[in-house]
Amino acid sequence: MNKHASPIRSLLSCTDVEIVRTNLEMEKQRMPQTTLQKFLRFLDVPHDDKPLSALRNPDLEPIGLSERVWGFWSFFAYWGLPNFAVATFSTGSALLALDLNIQQSIGALTIANVLIAVFTILNSNPAVKYHLGYTLSQRMVFGIYGSYLGIIIRVGISVVFYGYQAWLGGLCFNMVFDSFSHNYLHMANTFPESVPMAKKDLIGFLCFQLVQMPFAYVRPSRVNVPSIVTCLMTLFAIIGMLAYLMNTNGGPGPLYYKKVNLSVSQRSWAWLYAMTIWYSGISPAVANQSDYSRFSSNTWRCYAGLFIGIVLPGTFVSLAGMLCASACKGLYGTAYWTPNEIVEEWLSNSYSSKGRAAAFFIGISFTGSQVFLNLTQNGYPCGMDLAGIFPRYINVTRGTLFVQLVSWVVQPWTFFNTSSAFLNAMSSFGIFVTPIVTLNVIEFYWIRRSKITLLDFFTLSPKGAYWYDHGFNWKSLLVLIVGIVLGLPGLVYETQPEIKVNTGMMNYYYGYMFFIPVVTGVLYYGLTKAFPNxxxxxxxxxxxxxxxxxxxxxxxDMGMLPHSKANMCEVLDAAEPHNYADEIILGEGKEEV
Incomplete structure (x- = not known):
């Protein structure tokens, strides 16, 4: 080895040098000449002189130590948000509709939550170790260009779910407004019958959207503290509702004692479908996990926060919702499945100071949890994904604002106020993200053995580790399509009951939480063995x-040379085509550094 060669040049292979050189060329800022070029330069995202290219902006880079501030309670709250929420509180309405009782529904949910926690931890490890988000992991799995498919799938789901959760947030906001004014509680609906919403529902939705918008300017890593606060507030609100209803009714109510008249086979598939329904509602959060695990300050605190945050609140809140609905059935003759229905019943019966105080606290608690749930599960992730598609022009803030504005397009009020098949189709969303999560786990653990190179995420060089075949990993793309297609017949049967059902495909749909990982995992591992990388x-x-x-x-621990200004100057110097290229020595010098 040349004794004058620098440590950096000794470490870099010729491939590394070419990739650095290609990246520098992509990131070179050229002076705009035409009016169009000047306008496009004006649209560039703020980047504080950091690199900007067709694959890179500051929000896409692996994050540094300053943003790794999440501990146990932050990850507990991240998973507490979807659990201390209206959708989870009302989960029992879907599970009891399968002819299960409360005890069996909770049994299915407990098993599902443990499995979901394990699956989520496995999916989070690339982010914990390498501090990268979902968008970059798609490049690892599907290739630099193929990653757009996985990103677009999550963008579509985020937009739909954002509108859905924002409408629920508006209903929560109305609990606060109901506590302020008796006239608001009984506001007349002046819309024609052809409009599938009430006037006060639209007001709540609009106000909720306005409250959310300023948070687009908050860094995702900094919403952990308000998330913890709102989770605790909602927990106390749920405990208070449960205690009051159970005490007033003198017990859990008639739904608790419901008898199950299913055969062993029917009961088994009902349990399986109950687990799948629950998983589907939070499957986007499982896929999103890398976007937040990268904020971890400690690996085991992250894992503990995830596991406990998934299992305990996910089971308790669902149980509380079922018991509250059962007690309401005994008290009022109707099983109310959402907090706003319960609060409206209280205020309609007695508009007292006590009832108004309860309505305000419950309303503000659930509204807060819905705000940060929607931001962390749908708003910020969509912003990160759009940044992956248009890095020069979209960052997390701009992408979050975009999803907030376009969420109106999905008309979320039709999900609740018409005969739309959307709520039935909600149990199918996991079909689209489960193959992606499975492929991510297989690729990271089995194919790459928990070792990846970060430099190659931002290059169009054919020598990059994630270039595959012209920027596409055909094996993972094929497996993704197979995983989705196998689940579609069940979705069609679920939303179109007049179609004759194929029992095998319907059963596959009922248990796709288990079947998709097995099918896609085995198929992908087999293809990578037959056509190795x-x-x-x-x-x-x-x-x-x-x-x-x-x-x-x-x-x-990784045998990596630390970053410093001096070192990076040498990297850039080594990447210049006229300097030291003949001094790059493959595989040598690492021991001397």
């Missing part, structure tokens, strides 16, 4: 901390 950087870490995202301990 022989890339020279497979199962390797970067030789240098190019993005200044690792601590000294992490770089030491």
């Amino acid at each position: 022989h890339h020279e950087k497979l199962r390797q870490d970067d030789p240098v901390d190019f993005f200044n995202c690792f601590s000294d301990k992490e770089t030491a």
Whole structure:
């Protein structure tokens, strides 16, 4: 080895040098000449002189130590938000409709939550170790260009779910307004019958949207504290509702004692479908996990927060919702499945100061949880994904504002106030994200053996580790299509009951939470064995901390040279075609650094 060669040049292979050189060319800022070029330059996202290219902006880079501030309670709250929410509180209405009773429904949910927690932890590890989000992981799985498919799928789901959760948030907001004014509680609906919404519902929805919009300017890593606060508030609100209804009714009510008249086979499939329904509602959060696990300050606190946040609130809130509905059935003759229905019943019976105070606290608690639930599960993730598609022009803030504005297009009021098949189709959303999560786990653990190179996420060089075949990993794309297609017949049967059902495909749909990971996992692993990836950087870490995202301990554990201004100057110098190219020595010098 040349004794004058720098440590950086000794560590970099010729492939690394070419990739750095390609990236520098992509990130070079050229002076705009035409009016159009000047306008496009004006639209560039703020980047504080950080690199900007067709694949990179600051929000896409692996994050540094300053943003890794999430501990146990932050991850508990991240999963507490979808659990301390209206949708989870009302889950029992769907499960009891399967002819299960409350005890059996909770049994199915407990098993499902444990499995979901394990699946989520597995999916989160690339982010915990390498501090990268969902968008970059798609490049690892599907290729630089193929990643757009996985990103677009999640963008579509985020837009639909954002509108759905915002409408629920508007209903929660109305509890607060109901506590302010008796006239608002009994507001007349002046809309014609052809409009599938009430006037006060529209007011609540509009106000909720306006409250959410300023949070688009808050960094996702900084919403952990208000998320913790709103989770605790909603927990106390649920406990208060449950205690009052159970005490007033003198017991759990008639639904608790419902008898089950199903055969063993029917009961087994009902349990399986109950688990799938529950999983489907939170499956986008499972897929999103990498976007937030990268904020982890400690690996085991992250895992503990995820596990407990999924299992305990997910089981307790669903049970509380069922018991509240059962007690309402005994008290009022109707099973109310949402908090706003219960509050309206209280205020309609007695518009007292006590009832108004309860309505205000319950309303503000559920509204807060809906705000941060919608932001963390749908708003910010959609912003991150759109940044992956248009890095030069969209960052997390702009993308979040976009989904807030276009969520009106899906007309979420029709989900609740018409005979739309949307609510039935809600149990199918996991069909689209489960293959993606499975492929991510297989690719990271089995194919790459928990070692990936970050430099290659931002290159169009054919020598990049995620270039595959012209930017597409055909194996993973084929498996994704197979995984989705196999679940579609069941979705059609569920939304179109007049169609003759194929029992096998219907059963596959009932249990796709289990069947899709098995089918797609085995198929993908088999294809990678039959057509292996022989890339020279497979199962390797970067030789240098190019993005200044690792601590000294992490770089030491991975055998990586730490980032510093001096080191990076040498990297850039080594990448110049006229300097030191003949001094790059493959595989040598690492021991001397």
